[in-house]
Amino acid sequence: MRAIVYDRPGASDVLSLTERDIPAPGPGEVRVRLIRSGVNPTDWRFRIRPLSFDEVTPGQDGAGVIDAVGPEVTDFAAGDRVWLILAQHEKPFGTAAEYVVQPISRVAPLPDGVSFDIGAAIGVPALTAHRALTVHDHGPAHLGPGTMTGLTVLVQGGAGAVGNAAVQLARWSGATVVTTVSSARKELLAKAAGAHHVINYRQGDTESAVRAAAPDGVDLVVEVAPAQNNALDLAVAKTGGTISIYAKNGGDEYSVPILETYFKNLRYQYLVLYSLHAEALSRATSDVTSAIASGGFRIGADSGLPIHHFPLAEAAAAQDAVEKGAIGKVLLDIAET
Numbered sequence: 001m002r003a004i005v006y007d008r009p010g011a012s013d014v015l016s017l018t019e020r021d022i023p024a025p026g027p028g029e030v031r032v033r034l035i036r037s038g039v040n041p042t043d044w045r046f047r048i049r050p051l052s053f054d055e056v057t058p059g060q061d062g063a064g065v066i067d068a069v070g071p072e073v074t075d076f077a078a079g080d081r082v083w084l085i086l087a088q089h090e091k092p093f094g095t096a097a098e099y100v101v102q103p104i105s106r107v108a109p110l111p112d113g114v115s116f117d118i119g120a121a122i123g124v125p126a127l128t129a130h131r132a133l134t135v136h137d138h139g140p141a142h143l144g145p146g147t148m149t150g151l152t153v154l155v156q157g158g159a160g161a162v163g164n165a166a167v168q169l170a171r172w173s174g175a176t177v178v179t180t181v182s183s184a185r186k187e188l189l190a191k192a193a194g195a196h197h198v199i200n201y202r203q204g205d206t207e208s209a210v211r212a213a214a215p216d217g218v219d220l221v222v223e224v225a226p227a228q229n230n231a232l233d234l235a236v237a238k239t240g241g242t243i244s245i246y247a248k249n250g251g252d253e254y255s256v257p258i259l260e261t262y263f264k265n266l267r268y269q270y271l272v273l274y275s276l277h278a279e280a281l282s283r284a285t286s287d288v289t290s291a292i293a294s295g296g297f298r299i300g301a302d303s304g305l306p307i308h309h310f311p312l313a314e315a316a317a318a319q320d321a322v323e324k325g326a327i328g329k330v331l332l333d334i335a336e337t
Contacts (some may be wrong), residue, residue, distance in 0.1 A: 063119025193304030227251025
């Protein structure tokens with residue numbers, strides 16, 4: 001099979017397309033013939049770190065068709081369409097290949113009529129967004145129509161992949177969604193994703209604009225850049241609100257004023273999928289599968305998430321595009337459907 005591999009850390013030129021044996025599934029595992037692979041920032045970030053394995057095939061996200069099952073597998077069969085969850089976490093071989101073997105805990109059914117593009121696009125972004133939206137004291141543990149009715153969510157950076165997923169999933173679940181963006185183009189994308197109020201933070205007073213959209217404040221903030229935005233988050237969050245932090249764009253550190261924070265009974269919830277407990281990951285997988293089945297999560301420019309396709313052989317260029325801040329979702333085309 002064709003696979004992208006690297007055996008040393010470095011720039012994208014360490015990636016190479018090579019031939020490797022097709023793996024066989026073991027007990028509790030399935031083999032997936034991949035159609036699409038999703039590319040995430042963690043792919044290039046992991047690539048520049050010291051390796052934990054002699055050779056790595058990148059790729060946490062992907063979608064395809066099961067073509068072989070191992071012993072003790074009863075929930076899946078050859079021919080099932082599936083999407084994958086954290087396929088390369090603690091493993092050397094991810095989804096930038098024609099085949100991948102995964103334990104069934106990392107495999108979810110891809111509903112009929114849902115494209116492989118969507119299956120490869122959800123993974124890390126949508127599961128991260130789900131976690132960010134389900135940690136509020138008065139919010140739901142599961143997402144779905146009506147589960148966030150009455151809540152107001154501020155999504156910082158609503159045109160990014162996680163931001164787009166947070167906007168779509170919160171809107172699907174009935175929340176009022178306010179989001180910030182940095183350009184007119186991103187404003188159009190955030191509106192297409194379904195945000196009720198879109199604020200260009202480069203124009204005017206952002207706090208006043210958020211207050212105008214949410215006079216009583218926001219219940220939950222989905223935060224991509226805490227070092228830049230903490231003062232704004234504190235100013236607009238309701239008493240008892242939650243600030244969910246999933247990235248550190250714009251700085252590595254920030255200070256928190258203690259009195260202002262604890263008199264508001266605020267919760268800071270940090271989150272990363274790679275150490276998330278299995279129950280929360282399972283809930284997120286189930287809810288995201290329901291969202292894509294019912295149209296609660298869509299892709300494409302008309303849904304605020306442009307898709308950029310690269311052939312498998314151009315995995316280096318695909319990772320470079322993500323590292324340079326491509327707007328939308330980058331996918332590797334591995335096979336025809």
